[in-house]
Amino acid sequence: MKRILIVDDSETIRNQLRRLLEGKGYEVFEGVDGQNGFEQLRAHKGVNLIICDVNMPNVDGLTMCGKIHLDQDYKSIPILMLTTESSAELKSRGKAAGVTAWITKPFDAERLIAVLQKLIP
Numbered sequence: 414m415k416r417i418l419i420v421d422d423s424e425t426i427r428n429q430l431r432r433l434l435e436g437k438g439y440e441v442f443e444g445v446d447g448q449n450g451f452e453q454l455r456a457h458k459g460v461n462l463i464i465c466d467v468n469m470p471n472v473d474g475l476t477m478c479g480k481i482h483l484d485q486d487y488k489s490i491p492i493l494m495l496t497t498e499s500s501a502e503l504k505s506r507g508k509a510a511g512v513t514a515w516i517t518k519p520f521d522a523e524r525l526i527a528v529l530q531k532l533i534p
């Protein structure tokens with residue numbers, strides 16, 4: 414079973430994603446901000462993919478991604494940003510921080526699953 418870590422400060426989004434992903438047979442873990450997200454990554458072995466918000470308290474998503482990108486243990490894990498942000502500047506910052514895919518909220522569930530299946534077949 415593929416393991417996905419959701420990192421988003423919105424409980425509504427986390428619940429929505431959990432329902433969707435568990436329905437598709439993924440195992441789901443949650444982090445509530447960039448700091449907690451990194452802790453969850455360390456707490457759960459074998460995370461296959463991270464879905465990450467940009468705007469979060471404490472540590473934002475791009476900062477968390479940058480930290481993951483510099484970590485030999487985690488840098489190969491694909492990261493999908495799921496955010497209301499869509500500026501070219503943030504996307505290029507994401508790319509530099511190892512972000513693999515970028516989907517803008519509100520998101521289409523089928524499209525999200527299609528992207529996931531491509532990233533972790």
Ligand SMILES: [Mg+2]
Nearest residue numbers: 422466468469
């Ligand atoms: Mg947010």
